[in-house]
Amino acid sequence: MAMIHSSAIIHPGAKIAAGVEVGPFSIIGEHVEIGEGTVVASHCVIKGRTRIGRENRIFQFASLGEIPQDKKYAGEPTSLEIGDRNSIREYCNFNIGTAQDAGVTRIGNDNWFMAGVHIGHDCQVGNNTIMANNVTLGGHVHVGDFAILGGMAAVHQFAIIGAHSMAGGGSIITQDIPPFVMCSGNPVAPHGVNSEGLRRRGFSAEAITQIKRAYKAMYRQNLSLEEARASIAVASAETPELQVMLDFFAASTRGIIR
Template sequence: MSARIHPTAIVDPKAELDSSVEVGPYSIVGPDVRIGAGTVVGPHVVIEGHTTIGRDNKFFQFCSIGAAPQDKKWNGEPTRLEIGNGNTVREFVTFNLGTAQDEGVTRLGDDNWISAYVHLAHDCQVGSHTIFSNNAQLAGHVHVGDHAILSGYAGVHQFCKIGAHAFIGMYTSLTQDVPPFVLVSGNPAGARGVNIEGLKRRGFSRPRIDGIRAAYKHIYRENLTLEEAKAALARDGETMPEAAADIGAMRDFLGAATRGIVR
C-alpha cells in the first residue's frame, strides 16, 4: 500500500486504498474498506464495516462512516455501505451500514454535498447531486432522488421517499412521501408549491416547468383523488410532449408511494 497515510493514522493491512488516497492524522480505516483514487480522508475520521468508497471524495474531520446500523434487529450480518464519486462529506457526519431486513446496503451516489452533523441511517438510498444542509437527518430505509435538497434540521421518518428535484424546508418534520419537483416545509410538512427556482438553475425549459406546474395543480389544487390526479397527469403527458417525461415521473411516483404523499 503506497497511499499517503499520516503516521498517526491506523489503516488495517487488509484495507484496499488507491495509491493516491490521503488519510489524515488519527484516522482509522478498517479491514473491509475499499477507497478509490483521489479520495481524501481528513483527521479523526473512522471508516469501518464493509464500506466501498469511490474516487475524489472528501471526508472532513470527525466523520463516522460504515458503523453498525442503529437497529436492534441487526445481528452482525455482513451488510454494506456504498459511496460513489465526488462527494463532499463535512464534519461529524454519520453513515451506517444496511440491514438484512432490506437490501443489505446503504447507498450514496455521486457529487453530493453533505453538510455537518447529517445522518444517513441504515438502508437509505440517496441519489446524486443532492444537498443536505447541517443537521438534516434520515431515519432508516429512506429514499432520496437526484438533485433533492434538504434544508437544515429537516427530519425524515423511516421508509419515506423524496422525489428528484424536491426541496425540503428548514426544520421540516417529514412523515410522508414527497413527489418529484415539490417544495415542502413545516411541522407537520405541507406542500408549498413547485421548486421552480431549483428547476431554473438546472436549465429546465419554460414548457417543462409549465408541465410540472400543471401536474402540481392536479395533485394539490383541484380537490382530486390520487387516482383522478394520476388520470389527469396521463392526459397532460400526451398534450405536453416536452414535459411528458417529468409528468410521467410524478405519475409513477404517486403509484409507488408507500406512506401516502404530503398534501
Template structure:
C-alpha cells in the same frame, strides 16, 4: 507522505495509492477506497464499506458503522459511496440490514454538511445537498438533485422524488413527489420548486408542465386516483421533454407507500 503516521489502517483494507489519510484516522479491514479520496483528521471508516473516487471526508466523520437497529445481529451488510462527494464534520453513514436490501447506497456529487445522518438501508441519488443536521431514518429513498435544508428530518420508509426541496426544520412523515417544495411540522406542500428547476436549465415548456401537474395533484380538489388519471391525460397532450417530467410525477404516485405530503 499521503498517510499520516498516526493513522491506523488495517492491513486488509484496500486503498488506492493516491488516497490521502489524515492524522488519527482509523480504517477497518473490509474497507475499499478508490483514487483521489481524502480524509481529514480523526475520520473513522469501518464495516464493509466501498468508497469511490475523489471523495473528501472532513474531521470526525463516522462512516460504515453498524445500523442503529435493535434487530441487527452482526450480519454482514454494506455501505456504498460513489464519487466526488463532500462529507463535512461529524457526519454518520450506517451500513444496511438484512431485513431490507442489506446495503446503504449513496451516489455521486453530493454535499453533506456537518452532522448529517444517513441511516441503514437508505438510498441517496446524485447531486443532492444535505444541510447541517439533516437526518434520514432507515429505508429512506432520496432522488437526484434533492435539497434537504438544515435540521430537516425524514421518517423511515419515506421517499423523496428528484428535484424536491425540503425546508428548514421540516418533519417529514410522508412521501414528497418530484419537483415539490415542502416545509413545516408536519410537512406541507408549498408549490413546485420552480426556482431550483430554472437554475438547472429546465425549459419553459417543462416548467409549465410541472406547474400544471402540481395544480392537478394539490389544487384541483381531485382524489389521488383522479389526479393520476388527470396526469395520464396531461402526458398524452405534451411533447416528449415536458411529458417525461409529468410521467415522473405520475410514476412516483404509484410507487408511494406512505401517501404524499399535502
C-alpha cells in the same frame, strides 16, 4: 502512492487506491475500499464493509460504515456504498444496511452533506442532492436526484423524497414528498414547485409549466390522488419530465404530503 499520515491506523486488509490521502488519527477498517483521489481528513473512522468511490472529500470526525441503530441487527455482513465526488462534512455518520431490506446503504455521486448529517441504515440517496446541517434520515429512506433538505429536517423511516424537491429547515417529514415540490413545516406542507431550481438545471419553460399544472392537479383542483395521477399520466405523453412523478406514485407507500 497513497499519502497516509503516520498516526493513522489502516488495517492491512483495507484497499486504498493511489492518490488517497488519510489524515492524522483516522482509522480505516479491514473491509474498507477507498477509490483514487479521495481525501480522508483527521480523526475519521471508516469501518464495516464500506466501499467509497473516487475524489470524495471526507472531513474530520466523520463516522462511516458503523453498524445500524436497529435492535434487529445481528451482525449480518451488510454494507455501505458511496459513489464519487461527494463532500461529507464534519460529524456526518452513515450506517451500513440490514438484512431486512436491501442489505446496503447507498450514496450516489456529487452529493453535498453538511455537518452532522445522519444517513440511517438501508437509505438510498441519489445524485446531486444537498443536505444541510443536522439533517436526519431514518432507516430505509429513499432520496431522489437533486433533492434539497434544509437544516435539521427529519425524515421518517421508509419515506420517499422525490427528485428535484426541496424541504425547508426544521421540516418534519412523515410522508412522501412528490418530485419538484417545495415544502416546509411540522407537519410538513406543500408550497408550490421548485421552479428556480428547475430553470438552473436546464428544464424548458414548457416543461416547468406542465410541472406546475401537475402540482395544481395534486393540490389545487380538489381531485383525488387517483384522479390527479390519471391527469399527470395523460400529460406525460407530451412532457416526459413528468414520468418521474408517475414512477414516484408507483413506489410511494406512506402516502404523499397533502
